Amino acid sequence: MIERLGLLIPASSESGDLGAVLSLLAAPLVMGVLASLWRPQHSWPVALLSLLPIATLALLAHQVLAADGQAWLIELGALTLHWRANGLTLLLLLLTQVVSLASAAYAPAYLRTEIGSHGGQVWLWPLQGLLLSSLSLIWLAGDLLSLYVGLELMGLAAVGLMLLPGRVDALAAGMRYLLLALVGSLAFLLGVSLLLGAWARLDLAGLAQVAEPGIVLWVSVALLSAGLLLKAAAFPLHAWLAPVHGSAWTPVSALHAALVVKGSFFIALQLWLVLVPDAQVAAWLVGAMGGTAVVWGGLLAWRSAKLKEVVAWSTVSQIGYLLLGFSLLIGTSPSVTAVAWEATWLQLAAHSLAKAGMFLATGNLIFSTGESHVKGLAGASRRMPLSLLSFGIAAISLIGLPPSAGFTAKWLLLHASLEAGYWLWMVALALGTLLSGAYIFRVFRYSFVEDAEPLDYRRVPWSMELFALLLALSSLLLGLVAEWPLSLLRPAGGGP
């Protein structure tokens, strides 16, 4: 598995190669700072300027794909940082860029119309830039030090973004999130120091060779995973998620649910594959947690009274699908791993796009109707607002109905579970589908009510409608063209 992660790629000696990577990491940060100085009033300059980091990504992709993966060694005094990029890294970077572009382009109109002048909106831009840079670092990092730095920066940026509304409930939720993030980081740091003490190195490829099964390894992996899964809102460490989303700004919620939780998940999965590639029983337990999360998150989303809570709980349920990946990737036969590998990353991408689209659409629905409760949507479909359509398209992917990316990912997950003989997972997937159908169509049921009192509609700015729709559509269409991104995963990993 470790070669699929691209950790075995030999580092190139030329230092000139670093240009593309460094500019990729720095661009969002610089742009964020600039945007806070000249605050954008429209979405087109944001969208236009966001093409810059995408251009640097294209440059990097050009280099990486030509060489079938690339790795860098960065000497900082006594420390050596290991960075690498392969097809998977590129895909994750692209996903990050696309989601942040949509969320950033959504923001100007949102700030202007919904937030007004109050709240700390100056800080939105640099914090978003920091978040984007730290996430990119996480995808690129091949050693525990870089990962730790990326994780910390990402966590701090996320907490900062959560606190922006400045209201009491946002402060309370944000502080609770900060506390949890700190506990998570502490656990992670402890795990890292145990590893460092035992084997005196931090690069993942090296650790994979020298780390020997034993109590030290087990304790450190347990600590690392506990910290990361807490941050990823994995069941049963998920309780903080819904309140946080309830009070955060819409574009922030979208970024958080789509990317931040995925960052922690990615590190956790990577560490398991590197450090304990044969821990079948433990991985099965994580899978069981995932299965429970699918059902539990679905149930709570079904019972939620508020729109944003429905969407937030559905994240818990969808993260469960990702956790199933642990059990399907660790200690299973090569043919199962091949399918599960693609299933996991496709599910990750599908959920990111769909969930970001859904959060933006939900923000629009709340904006236009002034109602934050599901019941408040009664009769909303009479006006056939575009946001409801975007919500529906994103929902198709979350339920996993064709032709969405969610469906294709679920197909692959079912395939892998069946081939591995994990019948329970099939039950969890089936229940998850039915439950997500239930909580989504509960929203739609209200929207189709005809004899409701007419709602007082506010017109949603077109840029807010557009970017919600684009994200939702991309999650829908990705299902049919999944072969293209998934083919990037194959050659870079070096054989099946």
Added chain:
Amino acid sequence: MSQAWLPLVTLATSLLVVPLIFALPERAWGARTVLNLGAALLKVLLVALMVWGLYQGESFHFSFTVVQGVTFLLQVDALGLMFAGLSSLLWLATTVYAIGYLEDSPNRKRFFGFFSLCVASTVGIALAGNLFTFLLFYELLTLSTYPLVVHRGHTKALDAGTTYLRYTLTGGLMLLLGVVALHVMVGDVTFGEREMLADLGPDAHGLLTVLFLILLVGLGVKAALVPLHGWLPRAMVAPAPVSALLHAVAVVKAGAFGIVRLVYDVYGISLTYELGLLTLLAVIATITILYGSIRALAQQELKPRLAYSTISQVSYIVLGISLFGPFGTVAGLVHLMHQGLMKVTLFYCAGNYAEELGIHRIDELNGAGRRMPLTSIAFTVGALGMIGLPPVAGFISKWYLGMGAVQANMPWVIAVLVVSSLLNAAYFLPILYRLWFRPGPAHGVGEWPDERRLGRFETSGWLLWPAVATAVFSVMVGLLAGVPFSPLDLATFVTAEEYLP
């Protein structure tokens, strides 16, 4: 010679109409009408082109890889074309009907958008070349019909919608599980490559039987096989054109078509026979036919009676394919078309009575034949066809079913046919008697519940002509059954492919 564009364009005619309709404003009645009718006409033309091409021996393929080992495949074969032809023809008629029916009602944009999506899904189901593609459009159909079922937006409609989703989403899930399992066993299951499963050998028979049952449950929900039929009578709250479409082509027929595909193109008739599953199908079909007819007899309202009659009639298709032998196959396939034509006529007429005279209950129909002669003649044609009287299409179906029963050496099926025909007569003839022979408001006895004068003729032309046209078609396909390109001819074509090596 292989042409990729034709099936793709056929699918696109209704798929691309969807965003256009959503983009048009609600009040753009004229533009929407032109768009709807233009696309419907174009599709009839394209399907006709494909039928022509198929008889010329051309093949049409369009495929691309979705993920490794899974392809999206559109493929034209005679069976799929039958269904595509039916859906494109009835779409045209129903579009005309729906334009008239929904005049001045709210949410027309939403209605026609999802209506087009629904038809796009049926065409996709018809042209799907493998199980994956079939599943894709099968689920899309569920999604696109939900807004149509709840269109009225009152509590009863919303509850019906919820029931509908409970049944169909669960059914879709079963189908997904079954399809994935088959996929794990043999890879992409392309229709027409029947040796795939047969080659697995006797060891796999137990597993194959289980999978067949899982798939059958998934398809049986939409085909309204007893005991999975619960959603259908409740979905009657939808507007009449939706009911017509649901019963004649879209949902119910998609389920039946899926079962046909499952037996002939996935398992193959010989393997299904070997596994003993044909007998099971025959038993389920018999139960459904009799149960549906008996329940229909008990209904006092027109649309629910038609709904239960659908449950019973669609199972003739399943009964036909469960009879091992060419005649049974012909009967099942030809009924796929015939039932669609006749049932759609009946629903149009029921809608006309409701719109023009406000009639919902059967005992309000007294003397309606005098007030609305053309509608009533169309209704009579449909009803007599359902009973199986010559020369209407239904006779052909029942004739071949009987011959199939003899050929398959299952004489008890003939008894079932006789009983069912008697039951059909028992619930249709009283309606006809009331229409034509009982004095009613038209003779000065009592009053219509809610009379509106909608048009120059007995009702609005938009409502009348589709009903008349489909009634004429129902008689024509019966009379001209022996002519090339008739449903019977197509069905024979398909059957020849199936039984000849």
